[in-house]
Structures are given as C-alpha cells and as structure tokens.
Amino acid sequence: MPTVKRYKDLNTDLEAVYHDIKYELQTGKELNVVKEQDGTVNGVPFKSIFAVRESVPKALTGTLREVTVTITGVADDWLLEVHTGAWFNNMITPATGGLIVAGPLGGLAASGTAAVYAVKFERDLKNRIKEIVKKRSKNPYTEDKVETF
C-alpha cells in the first residue's frame, strides 16, 4: 500500500526535495532509476521518479522490486506519494517459526536474509524523506502540518 502525505504551510522547496530524493534512490546499490516525469497536471506542478531493481534477486518473496516517489502541489500545499513494490508479498504468512511461503517459491524464503526487503527499504526511505522535508522547508516542521492518507 502506498504512503501518501499532505504537507501544508511549510513553504517547501519542492525542486530541492525532489533532487534529494532522487539522490537517495541513485545511491541505493540495488536500484536503477529508469524514468522521471516532470510537468503539470491541470496547472499543478508534478514530478515523479521511478526506480527498479537492477538484477535477478537472490530471494523472491518480499524483495524490493520497484520504488516510485511522486511530488505534486505548491510550496505551501503539496502531496508526496511513496510506493514500494515487492514480489509475492501477499504469499508470506507469519508463523511461529518464521515465514510460510506457499507454492513453488517455497524454498526461496530461506535465502532471503541478504535481500533488500521492500518493507525495510520503505521505512528507511520515509524516515530519510522526513529529514529532507525539514531541511528544505522554510517554515518549522510540525506534525499538525502533515496529514497521512
């Protein structure tokens, strides 16, 4: 499920936020930025960046497959969307002994310890974006200026 946040009254430099996020994605060793979109939608500035996993994963279930970050709006009212996709995430069922994976991929979970998991990547990226938003906003960052959908 993607995370969407609305930021109000922060006077944010959206261009700078976007470039900092792009840098974060470019420095992720397993990722390759494959597409950037920059324009306006009904008069509202819009930027979106798309990165995909570069190689065949060592493990499959839950491994990061793609990341999309989109920023749209104006300095005092804008939206951020972060989407991370993982392979076969909904086939992982928590169990007392760890993970149960159904189907022909059953054996793949065991080798997954070194994989870049989408859930961890997204958590780290969201924390990093929070720092970036604070850095690139002229008004003080407070939680009441941020709404999460």
Place this chain on the structure above:
Amino acid sequence: MPFVRRYKDLSTNLGGLYTDIVRELQQEKDLEIVKETNGVINDVGFRSVTAIRATVPRAVTGTLREVSVTVAGEPDDWILELHTGAWFGNMVLPGAGGFLIAGPVGIAAAAGTTTLLAVTYGRKLKNRIKELVKKHSGKKYTEEKVETFIS
C-alpha cells in the same frame, strides 16, 4: 494490491506465456517497458516485466502508473503475480457525485474520464492473461487447478 495466482497441473509453456504477456504490454500505447528480468532463483525459473506510463498523465488520481507481471515456477506448478499501481489511488474516495479528492490534486479528477485507470487496465489484463494461460497450456484449464492469493 497485487494479485497472485498459482496454477497446477496445466503443463504450461511459461516462455510462450511470458512472451505473449510482454506483447500485450507493448501494445498498450500509454505504457513503456522499462525492465525485464529473466533468470533462475533456487532452481526455479523466473521472468518478470515492468512497464510504466510513458508520459505525464492528464489526470493523476487513479491513473495507471506502472504494471509488473511475474511468472515463476515450472509447467505444472507455477505462480503469476500481477501488480498495477496508480497515482494517489488511496485518495480517491467514492461519493454520491463521483469522487472526492483531497489535497492539491483535487481538480485532476475531473479530467480523468479519458485516462487509463489502473483498476480498468488491471481487470482487462487479468482477463487477457487467462486466455493466454489457456492458449499455452498442454492440459485442460479448470478452475480447481487455479488458486488465488489476495491479502
């Protein structure tokens, strides 16, 4: 939310199926294939294709952003995953008059009538894939050979 299906006892030509799925994505004018991954993971065959919207959309909310299709397994036991992503899909709330959209992209919904919506495209592709599975399977397709995982 991705859609995963496990197919058993169909003797499916997975290479042929994958190629036809790639062709389906190539035929959609709003999409651009950006990545194909083909290999073996723990001795299980694995193919994955990702396509994304080629241009800035006319409307944002609900518009198809990316499609990813993955096929993994062997002819008689394999899994298909179909993911379609939409921009700001979780900000579209059904209302009596259509959609209620929060935030600065609110106005974008009005122009959305001619856009390629993720939900529509995902449904269309699922139906097409079902036809392709039948076409590329050496054994008879029946519903009990198919298990669907949605969480």
